[in-house]
Amino acid sequence: MSTKLPFQSDQSSANDKHAEEIKQHRNPDHPVSPLFINRWSPRSYTNQPVTDEVLYTVLEAARWAPSSSNLQPWQFIIAREAAEHELFQQFILPGNRIWTDHVPVLILVASKKLREDGEPNGAHAFDTGAAWATLALQAHLLGLSTRAVGGFDRSKAREVLDIPDHIELHAIIGLGYRGGIDTLDERFHETIISVVVIENSSTILQTRALIGRLSQSAMRELASKALELDSPDEIRSSIEAKVPEILDL
Numbered sequence: 001m002s003t004k005l006p007f008q009s010d011q012s013s014a015n016d017k018h019a020e021e022i023k024q025h026r027n028p029d030h031p032v033s034p035l036f037i038n039r040w041s042p043r044s045y046t047n048q049p050v051t052d053e054v055l056y057t058v059l060e061a062a063r064w065a066p067s068s069s070n071l072q073p074w075q076f077i078i079a080r081e082a083a084e085h086e087l088f089q090q091f092i093l094p095g096n097r098i099w100t101d102h103v104p105v106l107i108l109v110a111s112k113k114l115r116e117d118g119e120p121n122g123a124h125a126f127d128t129g130a131a132w133a134t135l136a137l138q139a140h141l142l143g144l145s146t147r148a149v150g151g152f153d154r155s156k157a158r159e160v161l162d163i164p165d166h167i168e169l170h171a172i173i174g175l176g177y178r179g180g181i182d183t184l185d186e187r188f189h190e191t192i193i194s195v196v197v198i199e200n201s202s203t204i205l206q207t208r209a210l211i212g213r214l215s216q217s218a219m220r221e222l223a224s225k226a227l228e229l230d231s232p233d234e235i236r237s238s239i240e241a242k243v244p245e246i247l248d249l
């Protein structure tokens with residue numbers, strides 16, 4: 001009797017079920033495997049635990065990434081237990097903790113800057129980027145999602161985890177099963193943001209935008225772009241097209 005290994009299963013259908021929804025927002029200019037398009041970085045995760053078997057398969061995929069002189073300079077520091085999450089919470093910035101506090105696995109991606117002979121490895125960051133990409137794609141194939149986090153305090157992370165200087169810290173990866181709107185903090189919900197453009201003292205537009213908080217400068221940018229256009233419809237679509245970019249969606 002053969003055992004079904006995770007990478008042979010059809011778990012990716014868990015992500016494929018979102019494919020239709022994703023299609024509305026992500027359309028390639030040239031044909032590529034849906035794997036690349038449907039990998040997507042949500043901020044909402046369920047509390048379904050990630051088993052050792054799945055986690056090790058995801059990390060195994062990263063191990064097989066290409067690297068200069070095959071040095072495999074990447075290092076992955078994992079937080080899964082509550083006490084480990086508490087350590088990570090000390091250095092993840094508040095704007096990210098809104099969602100990372102609910103992700104079952106956090107992976108701090110680091111790399112060794114030096115070769116074994118003590119000389120600098122100029123490719124350590126490049127190679128580690130490849131490893132993270134491979135990890136993300138393998139996670140997607142298993143029906144999981146990932147989102148990288150660059151917004152963390154690196155000095156604090158070094159202090160908390162006692163990481164020496166010859167290790168570079170790149171990003172923290174959230175890994176888990178994608179959740180729905182109910183597990184997403186309200187601040188990321190689709191909401192109404194009134195973008196009010198005032199010209200000659202009269203309000204010419206209030207439009208609906210996607211989630212988030214718009215900074216004053218983003219508001220000004222939206223408004224100045226809108227004022228270059230003539231009709232309310234043009235203004236509305238210009239603003240709606242711009243908002244996801246500004247909000248880093």
Ligand SMILES: Cc1cc2nc3c(=O)[nH]c(=O)nc-3n(C[C@H](O)[C@H](O)[C@H](O)COP(=O)(O)O)c2cc1C
Pocket residue numbers: 039040041042096147148149150151152170171248249
């Ligand atoms: C190095 C790196 C740092 C990132 N930092 C953050 C972050 O601090 N917070 C966040 O919510 N998303 C962060 N992201 C996620 C990106 O915003 C996201 O991957 C990008 O918008 C593309 O979306 P997609 O992955 O769904 O294609 C980061 C991604 C990368 C690769």
